[in-house]
Amino acid sequence: MVTARSKGVRRLLFGMLLLGGLLGGCQAPVAAAKAPEAPPPGRVRGVRAARLFDPKAGRIMSNAVVRIEGDRIVSVSEGAPADPTVVDLGDVTLIPGMIDSHSHIMANGDKSYLEMLVEKSESYRTLEGVANARNMLRAGFTSARDCGNEGLMYADISLRDAIAKGLVEGPRMFVATRAIAAVGGYFPFGVSSDLVQRPSGAQLVSGIEEARRAAREQIQHGADLLKLYADFPGGPGGLPVRPTLTVDEMKAAVDIAHTAGHKVAAHATSKQGIRNAVAAGVDSIEHGHDADAEVLRLMRDRGVFLVPTVAAYAGLLTDFPPGPRRDRLLKIVADQPRLVRAARDAGVKIATGFDAAASKDDGHNAMEAITLVAYGLSPVEALRATTLRGAELIGWDDRIGSIEKGKIADLVAVEGDPTKEIHALGHVTFVMKDGAVAWDVRDVTGASLSPTRPRGPHPTR
Known part of the structure; x- marks a missing residue:
């Protein structure tokens, strides 16, 4: 309650302040020196x-x-x-900040692929993804192009958004969600035909309309890019790679993605699979093992990137016992130096992707650039592949990939x-x-x- 006494005190104080101002005459007020404002915690100038x-x-x-x-x-x-x-x-x-252009942050291959799909809950695998993302960031990878979550529906979108909001640590994620493969053309193989609900590591399609629908669904749910499987081994036991999705099926998905402003990555390792994917208009070839001089020139002319994932294949040699799968892997690894040099000489833009699919690997993503140098790139070329080229592939080279004013x-x-x-x-x-x-x-x-x-x-x- 304001009383008459309190009003009088206020008038007195006001008068004293006014008198002080008048007694100051024409002297200019002296501003106290102000220390520079400290940046928020965790930030530097x-x-x-x-x-x-x-x-x-x-x-x-x-x-x-x-x-x-x-x-x-x-x-x-x-x-x-x-x-x-x-x-x-x-x-x-x-x-x-380094960029991993082919990651699988939500995958952890400490068990077989089928066991990963059926024995681990989605929530547990998501938490594994949180740990993997943290390790990648602390290893200097501030952005990741995640090329499929391996059977987790759209959980990678939630992880991407949680990182963006600062809830958990991790690289800036560009996610492909479920990926798109042909029926019978992706893991897991050898699943009993009695199962009504078969587990799958990708969204399986058959025909142009199903490819279109899958592309639309994934974009609707928040995918940043699409991932297509242009070819794949025919089943367990190291059978030869064969084309799976047709050119028309892939083109239908590519058209939907490009119309919506999204890019498309294609897993393609055989010559025909690579040709089919390039003909369909994809933006990058992932792996590209059997690319020859002719198909590499085609990729260069159409501006298609190569993400060769060489370190991942060299690391797999310890995982397979003698047999057809190990024999094919040995052939791939032996030929990869040729692929790297041929792509560089043809003028194909190369971006680094470690293709880690196990928690023990996330955080060691720089091994891809190191392996590319061992296979023929100069250190400067490998550094470009893991910074500027990755930014160009994502479509963010105006924001990341180099240390410049405005970025x-x-x-x-x-x-x-x-x-x-x-x-x-x-x-x-x-x-x-x-x-x-x-x-x-x-x-x-x-x-x-x-x-x-x-x-x-x-x-x-």
Whole structure:
């Protein structure tokens, strides 16, 4: 309640303030010095490093400073002096956030494929995906093109959205949801015919109309891209690869996707499967084992990317006992250096995809770039494949893939110089995604930039 006494006190105080202003005469008010506003927890205004890799120019900048406002890069300067508002990362190389262009974050092949489908609940596999996504991010992969969730319907959309909202850690995900394969043309094989509801790792179609419907359904549910299986082995036991979806079936799905502004990836390993997929208008060939000079020129002329996934196949050799499947795998691995060199020489754009399908592999995604160098690419070419080329394939090269003014602040620091020693990609010390610190090795050593970050071991060290 306002009383007469309280009104009098207020008038007195007002008069004193007014008198103070009058006694000040013409003196200008002196503003108190204001300290720069601190960035929110987990954010920094800029970072400095001994080196910075520019994938467009293919060169290293020395003593680079990257300034950040919000989630964007506002400037990149070379040889800049020390600045107290900038975090000095020391003797490391800054590279753009890496991009895995062929992942399966929701898959964990610690059991057979059929056991994964029928013995694990969708909720448990989703939690495995959360762990896999965290390991990928901390390994420096800030974006992932996820090429099929292997039987989880649309759970990858939920994981993508949870990451985008900051509920869980992970790379920025571009998901293909269920993928599309021909009836009888995808895992699992050898399932009893008595089962009324057969488990499947993809959405199976037969005919043009079913292909169209599957494409529309997946896009309606939120798919960022479509994944088609142009060919596949004929069944268990290492049978030869054969074309599965027809050109017309694939073209029907491609037309739906492109009309809606989405890209299409095609699993294709045989010459005919690759030809069929390219004829259907896909945007990328995944694996591409048997591509010869003629089909590679066709891919180049039509702007079709190659995602060769070489490291995954080399890693599988320890998983198979002697027999037809191992024999075919040995043949594939032996021929992959030829494929990598031939694609490079033909002018086909190559993007890196580790094709991890087990939790033990997620977090080691840099092995793809390392293997590409072993197979004939230069370190600069492999770095481009895992940054700029991946961004072009996704269609986000105006936002990610290089460290430039106006682009999203996805930055990774690695020990050493990866343009001279590509294995440096396996020694990540700092990860920034969307302008926020996502991983800092000093979280473990105690000199943290972001004390709110969860602590844990680095997956590749």
